[in-house]
Amino acid sequence: xxxxxxxxxxxxxxxxxxxxxxxxxxxxxxxxxxxxxxxxxxxxxxxxxxxxxxxxxxxxxxxxxxxxxxxxxxxxxxxxxxxxxxxxxxxxxxxxxxxxxxxxxxxxxxxxxxxxxxxxxxxxxxxxxxxxxxxxxxxxxxxxxxxxxxxxxxxxxxxxxxxxxxxxxxxxxxxxxxxxxxxxxxxxxxxxxxxxxxxxxxxxxxxxxxxxxx
Amino acid sequence: xxxxxxxxxxxxxxxxxxxxxxxxxxxxxxxxxxxxxxxxxxxxxxxxxxxxxxxxxxxxxxxxxxxxxxxxxxxxxxxxxxxxxxxxxxxxxxxxxxxxxxxxxxxxxxxxxxxxxxxxxxxxxxxxxxxxxxxxxxxxxxxxxxxxxxxxxxxxxxxxxxxxxxxxxxxxxxxxxxxxxxxxxxxxxxxxxxxxxxxxxxxxxxxxxxxxxx
DNA sequence: GTCTTGCCGTACGTAGGCGTATGGGGTACA
DNA sequence: TGTACCCCATACGCCTACGTACGGCAAGAC
Numbered sequence: 001x002x003x004x005x006x007x008x009x010x011x012x013x014x015x016x017x018x019x020x021x022x023x024x025x026x027x028x029x030x031x032x033x034x035x036x037x038x039x040x041x042x043x044x045x046x047x048x049x050x051x052x053x054x055x056x057x058x059x060x061x062x063x064x065x066x067x068x069x070x071x072x073x074x075x076x077x078x079x080x081x082x083x084x085x086x087x088x089x090x091x092x093x094x095x096x097x098x099x100x101x102x103x104x105x106x107x108x109x110x111x112x113x114x115x116x117x118x119x120x121x122x123x124x125x126x127x128x129x130x131x132x133x134x135x136x137x138x139x140x141x142x143x144x145x146x147x148x149x150x151x152x153x154x155x156x157x158x159x160x161x162x163x164x165x166x167x168x169x170x171x172x173x174x175x176x177x178x179x180x181x182x183x184x185x186x187x188x189x190x191x192x193x194x195x196x197x198x199x200x201x202x203x204x205x206x207x208x209x210x211x212x213x214x
Numbered sequence: 215x216x217x218x219x220x221x222x223x224x225x226x227x228x229x230x231x232x233x234x235x236x237x238x239x240x241x242x243x244x245x246x247x248x249x250x251x252x253x254x255x256x257x258x259x260x261x262x263x264x265x266x267x268x269x270x271x272x273x274x275x276x277x278x279x280x281x282x283x284x285x286x287x288x289x290x291x292x293x294x295x296x297x298x299x300x301x302x303x304x305x306x307x308x309x310x311x312x313x314x315x316x317x318x319x320x321x322x323x324x325x326x327x328x329x330x331x332x333x334x335x336x337x338x339x340x341x342x343x344x345x346x347x348x349x350x351x352x353x354x355x356x357x358x359x360x361x362x363x364x365x366x367x368x369x370x371x372x373x374x375x376x377x378x379x380x381x382x383x384x385x386x387x388x389x390x391x392x393x394x395x396x397x398x399x400x401x402x403x404x405x406x407x408x409x410x411x412x413x414x415x416x417x418x419x420x421x422x423x424x425x426x427x428x
Numbered sequence: 429g430t431c432t433t434g435c436c437g438t439a440c441g442t443a444g445g446c447g448t449a450t451g452g453g454g455t456a457c458a
Numbered sequence: 459t460g461t462a463c464c465c466c467a468t469a470c471g472c473c474t475a476c477g478t479a480c481g482g483c484a485a486g487a488c
Contacts (some may be wrong), residue, residue, distance in 0.1 A: 229435055
């Protein structure tokens with residue numbers, strides 16, 4: 001069960017760390033929402049009991065905070081990585097949306113946290129993440145030469161499309177094209193969202209492994 | 215408390231009905247998610263006790279089913295009403311998005327049900343609702359003269375924008391323009407999503423009370 | 429006036445989840 | 459070898475929520 005009494009198999013460590021718990025918490029949240037963050041349930045999944053948890057954390061809320069910090073940090077790192085990877089603003093936005101096809105867990109995590117934003121802790125983190133993402137998109141549009149207001153309009157629309165696509169991938173995945181039709185759909189989205197985009201001047205097949213989905 | 219022992223005030227009925235419970239369940243779900251559908255909690259809100267509930271329903275799941283049926287029926291009725299109200303396909307889509315500004319509860323309900331789609335009962339209803347909505351949008355685009363495939367592409371994008379706007383209105387409402395800027399933003403969305411749309415030929419202020427948000 | 433029926437209150441059993449108290453085993457280090 | 463410390467197991471109390479059993483009351487039927 002990942003812990004046999006003397007040795008933790010996957011990490012070589014003999015005992016668990018707080019990060020192990022935080023990762024398990026994020027997995028549970030991505031799968032079943034914030035309510036699925038249950039201490040004894042996670043303990044069973046890690047092959048230990050509550051005794052371990054309450055040694056590493058004060059209470060359930062502390063674990064939720066740790067998971068939120070971890071999630072926000074990953075978001076921030078990936079935003080920076082994205083900004084450094086693509087210097088062309090067109091390529092940034094195009095790549096952002098193509099990457100939404102890849103990381104399923106990231107989308108589930110956002111949706112799970114967003115629906116639990118009643119909790120002030122969760123809500124504040126969700127707000128910061130959204131502001132950072134929107135800020136990134138606004139700056140990308142500004143880098144294209146758009147004015148401040150038009151850049152904001154386009155960024156809000158583009159982010160809406162991103163969130164909506166996240167929802168559709170979860171609620172009605174049969175509607176999202178796959179295979180070669182996905183490229184056609186992406187070109188259509190790019191033409192709509194990126195001013196001056198011309199699908200005919202793009203390579204037929206972009207780099208398939210875009211691991212920078214927020 | 216809505217029930218004083220001999221007389222139900224708001225409806226004139228002396229006792230509650232199953233529909234009263236279903237409505238209260240939908241209110242609770244819109245406010246706090248499917249997990250907020252708690253029997254004793256709803257009973258307190260209605261001014262009665264569990265004894266009433268378990269006379270009208272077999273168990274909590276039966277109430278969830280009733281609420282889902284009620285929600286799906288409203289969705290269907292509103293889709294029909296929307297189709298009958300606007301015969302111009304342009305006006306249909308434009309009105310759909312403008313109405314998203316109005317009914318807050320409807321959006322919260324969709325998001326609450328969608329995030330609980332792990333439950334097979336909830337999931338099947340959410341899928342049907344999505345298929346009906348997308349079908350409506352596809353037919354609207356086809357009515358504009360678009361081909362089947364292009365209509366599908368545009369409908370998926372338009373519905374993504376709709377869902378994403380729902381999310382943003384809940385998670386980052388400060389990003390959605392209000393007042394006169396909302397019209398500018400809507401015109402921009404319409405230009406992007408509706409082929410042949412020309413904001414200059416529209417009246418300055420559309421009918422403000424569009425009560426047909428799904 | 430009694431009897432039935434619809435609707436609800438009350439009390440109880442059960443399960444799960446949080447948090448606490450306390451003990452114990454293993455490891456490092458002396 | 460012994461000891462201190464890290465990490466975890468166990469047992470318990472508490473609360474909440476579901477579901478059940480049963481009793482009660484008001485109104486119409488007869």
